[in-house]
Amino acid sequence: KKVYLTFKKKLYSQIKNEKFCIGVSGGPDSLALAFLGKVFSIEFNIKFIALIVDHNLRKKSGTEARQVKKILTKHNIKAKILTWRGKIPNSNIQFNARNIRYFLLKKECNKLNIKNLVLAHHEGDLIENFFIRLFRGSGLKGLSSLNIKSHSDDNILNLIRPLIYTNKNELIYISKKIFKFYL
Numbered sequence: 001k002k003v004y005l006t007f008k009k010k011l012y013s014q015i016k017n018e019k020f021c022i023g024v025s026g027g028p029d030s031l032a033l034a035f036l037g038k039v040f041s042i043e044f045n046i047k048f049i050a051l052i053v054d055h056n057l058r059k060k061s062g063t064e065a066r067q068v069k070k071i072l073t074k075h076n077i078k079a080k081i082l083t084w085r086g087k088i089p090n091s092n093i094q095f096n097a098r099n100i101r102y103f104l105l106k107k108e109c110n111k112l113n114i115k116n117l118v119l120a121h122h123e124g125d126l127i128e129n130f131f132i133r134l135f136r137g138s139g140l141k142g143l144s145s146l147n148i149k150s151h152s153d154d155n156i157l158n159l160i161r162p163l164i165y166t167n168k169n170e171l172i173y174i175s176k177k178i179f180k181f182y183l
Contacts, residue, residue, distance in 0.1 A: 003163075003170050007036045008043070010162035011118065014149050017046055020116040020160070021109050023101070024050045024079065026068040026183035032174035033120040033163060038077050048118075050079040051108055053101045056088060064183055071179055082108055106157050120171070121161040 011020075022037045024030040034050045041048045050072050054065040065081045072079040082104040089096035109117055150159045163171065175182045 003032075003166055003174065004036055004039055006166065007162045008040055010148055010164075011040060011160065012044070014158065014160045014162070015046075015116045017044060018116055019046060019112075019114045020048045020118050021105070021112065021114050022048060022050045022118045023105055023120065024052050024068060024072065025120075026052070026064055027120075028172040028175035028182040029163065029168060030120040031068075031071075031179050031182050032171035033118065034072055034077050034079075035075070035174055035178045036163075037118060038075070048078070049112070049114075050077055051105055052079060052081045053104050054081055054083040055097050055100055056084045057093065057097060068183070071181055075179065080108070102152070106152055109157055115156065116158045116160055118160045118162065121164055 020037070022030070022033055024034050037048050037050070040046070052065050052068050052072075054061050056062070062083070065083075069079045069081055084100050084104060086100070089100075105117055109115065148161055148164055151157065152159065172182070
């Protein structure tokens with residue numbers, strides 16, 4: 001309940017009554033986000049859709065994406081799989097996969113005429129990102145990396161992180177309790 005109340009306050013302050021999409025990987029943080037998004041959508045009568053990206057980087061990625069969609073659908077959460085059909089990167093895989101993910105998510109949000117993409121970044125991601133940037137030699141401005149709200153490079157899409165100050169263990173608890181599953 002505590003996690004939802006914080007989530008609700010942070011998300012509502014950013015989107016009010018606008019439709020939104022949620023990026024779902026199948027990990028405990030994004031599945032918890034999908035559940036919290038569902039509760040939020042019911043409370044405020046706002047439509048949302050969970051978007052699952054299949055990067056096509058591994059043989060099992062399609063199967064995992066379908067498994068995540070099935071578990072969300074079973075819990076009455078509308079979900080869609082976005083599959084990358086372009087060239088598969090063979091270097092800088094994490095960086096390129098991130099670019100592919102954001103490209104597909106942004107393209108689908110634009111297609112659906114939705115300008116809010118809600119992401120499951122949590123407290124651990126905030127700390128990890130800080131240290132990555134610190135070790136890369138970022139200045140003070142570069143060290144503040146993840147905010148509750150930022151914008152896509154072209155300013156078309158709002159990227160919203162209402163769980164940025166939430167502990168991952170709380171998200172694991174929600175995923176286990178609700179879905180009894182995560183990747």
